[in-house]
Amino acid sequence: MKAEITNSLLLLITISMLFLATLAGDYKRVFGRYGYTECISGDLNVIIIIPHGGRLKPPDIPDRHNGCDYDKDKNECRWSHNCSVEKRDPENCAPVLSSDALTIDLAKRVANDLKVFLGKRPHVIISHLHRSKMDANRAIEEAAFNNTYAKAAWEDFHDYIGHAKASIHGRGILFDFHGQSHPEGWVELGYLYRHDILDAGNLNPNSSSIRSLAQYADVSFEELIRGKTSFGGILQEFSYKTIPSPNFPSPKGRKYYRGGYNTRRHGSRYGGLIDAIQIETPMILRHRETISRYAEDLARTIKKYLEIHYATKTTPKPMDFITVKMDLNSTNEVIADIVQASHSKASTSCLESSAYITFLGPTFTLSLYMHVFIVHSV
Secondary structure, eight states, rough: OOOHHHHHHHHHHHHHHHHHHHHHHOOOEEOOGOOOOOEEEEESSSSEESOOOOOOOOOTSOOOOEEEEETTTEEEEETTTTTTTTTTTTTTTOOOOOOTHHHHHHHHHHHHHHHHHHOOOOEEEEEOOOOOTEEEETTTHHHHHOOHHHHHHHHHHHHHHHHHHHHSSSSSEEEEEEOOOOTOOOEEEEOOOOOOHHHHHHGGGGGGGTTHHHHHHHHHHHHHHHTTTSHHHHTTTTTEEESSSOOOOOOOOOOOOOHHHHHOOOOHHTTTEEEEEEEEEEEGSSSSSTTTHHHHHHHHHHHHHHHEEEEEESOOOOOOOOOOOOSSOOHHHHHHHHHHHHHHHOOSSSSSGOOOOOSHHHHHHHHHHHIIIIIIIO
């Protein structure tokens, strides 16, 4: 009887996946291992990633918790479920466990609006695991705690981003969608500058996640970060409080997120032609009453930003080369991404060879079945 139920559910899942693929039109849509990661291929030189919007909490993956064995000199912790309760360090090794509500909904709305405005769709990569299980915006050690299933989801998420970057022939940009509840209510744009660096001014483009754009743009770097044609400058035209922008050039000591692991790894700070901006949306703009209008305005901002800064131009302007210290756990990750993007001839971001679903029994099959039908809609 159990076998019959399982087989029936598997059949329903197969049918539902085919149905959803049909809804996506000409755009390939696949799920990574265990159904924890989703990739929707696009044909625009834009990538949208959502690392913290997931809601799945499978029992096979223990909750992340405080790490241990803090190394002050390296500013590193050991992230392991083998850390005893007594050794866990809440002061130096506390992971962030909260999710970014409605960021998946926001991203899909923006993607659909871009399709309407430009006739093309961005690549979209989503982590559906709750952040308490896996953090796709951290290095794999802190992200997955060496759990097999969490590691697989993390690898699929970043592999899909790598494939998307490789499928863009020329310059492009990645937007890392997040949510925050800071009292200022800003839309915070992260280019990898700390708040005190933004406050002080005199920004070094070599330290930025839009380093490639700085080489090709016809305007000053200051203009790219907080001028009228900066992303913040364009978005503020729709009456949103945006930082950095002409109206709010720097946080002046207040709370501000500068961009994290994904912006560093997948932007152009260390090379390549794909830039990155982290977009931190306040909760007030993710409410059901405001999200539709905000998504449309965000899509219009991306459209105008592309038209101004990513029109065809093949010759970069000379820049003073300044060696940038690699601050990722593994420089090999960045080097591999750049090599893949510069040499690959991939035509799609969602390669079938890296997408497969493994079923772990009737309980998981049922949860995935509900997950496919309820959570996902392009």
